[in-house]
Amino acid sequence: MKNFAIFVALALASTSAVADSPAPTVTFRGTTYRLSRTSGNEYDFTPAEQTPPSADVLTLLVLSRIKDGEALADLANRTLSKLKDTKATIVRTNSVPASAQKPAEHFMAVVIPSPDALQFGASRYVLVGGEGVEMIYMHTIHGNAVGNEMSRWLDKNGADVEQKLMQLDASSMMPTTPAAAQAPADALPPGTIQKGSLANPKLISDAMQGVAGKAATLGCEKIDSRQPYVVAKPQGPAGAQVWREKWLVTCAGKTYPIDIRFNQSGADAADWTIE
Known part of the structure; x- marks a missing residue:
């Protein structure tokens, strides 16, 4: 074939x-x-x-x-x-x-x-x-x-x-x-439960504005890469769920953790807050 x-x-x-x-x-x-x-x-x-x-x-x-x-x-x-x-x-x-x-x-x-x-x-x-x-x-x-x-x-x-x-x-x-069965538990950063983000592309793009702003206060002028991790899975009723993520952003060889809280506001929308 x-x-x-x-x-x-x-x-x-x-x-x-x-x-x-x-x-x-x-x-x-x-x-x-x-x-x-x-x-x-x-x-x-x-x-x-x-x-x-x-x-x-x-x-x-x-x-x-x-x-x-x-x-x-x-x-x-x-x-x-x-x-x-x-x-x-x-x-x-x-x-x-x-x-x-x-x-x-x-x-x-x-x-x-x-x-x-x-x-x-x-x-x-x-x-x-x-x-x-x-x-x-x-x-x-x-x-x-x-x-x-x-x-x-x-x-x-x-x-x-x-x-x-x-x-x-x-x-x-x-x-x-x-x-795979013997993969070390520390493959994930401490306090995280899953690699990747639960947010959709638009929400990720919106949240990056806040992530970039927070990174700048930590001395990061330009983000070279980012890797999101889930800290807590969604909780609460449908349309009003809340979950938390930790994004690791890399700037000039240094890694900075950024904590984000996501709040669902309806079936197809959500807000974010840098914590």
Whole structure:
């Protein structure tokens, strides 16, 4: 499936392979998929009862450099543009709007031609535990004139693929390695519980004004990088939840912690306060 590389060409980071781990399984559309191959940040799953070459592949890409919704959307847009350049047929695109606690998710479905096959590809972009994740489902129909067959398959399966892929729990596809199981508890800064921010891109952009102002009072003239961490998860009723984060900003080689309190004000808005 050489055209599969189009989906992964813009992956920005990698993770170590898990050759010694028991092969996990994941259920997708009523079929059990088993981990069949790992390569860096790529985990490929194929149906347990399907013999190679597999017509169906479910792939997880862990994009450890993607830390927020803005970067996630940019990656999805660049991938879509790359696919258009290859003359792929865009079947559908969709985005789930961001909320005060959750960045937007993005979905695309395309049909990619090749000399001896047609490939349907569906891809979902989402943040999991503060890191970007791309989940890809590929269905291949081999042959020289299979357009009508692919159209019939799409009519029957396209909507269900999108629904099930958007519902799929990415964490269920992540193999557990001995190294991961023994990761030190101090991998997170003291007092934090999760890497990444719960704020959406707009709220992050707004809060950066206050973060920059606070950093300036600490001697930071220009922020080189930032890494948010969750200190306390949202509490309170829907529409009025409160949560706290600690952002570590780096300036000229020095790191400064900035504490932020977020207050939800309605279903799709929130305010911030530098503490």
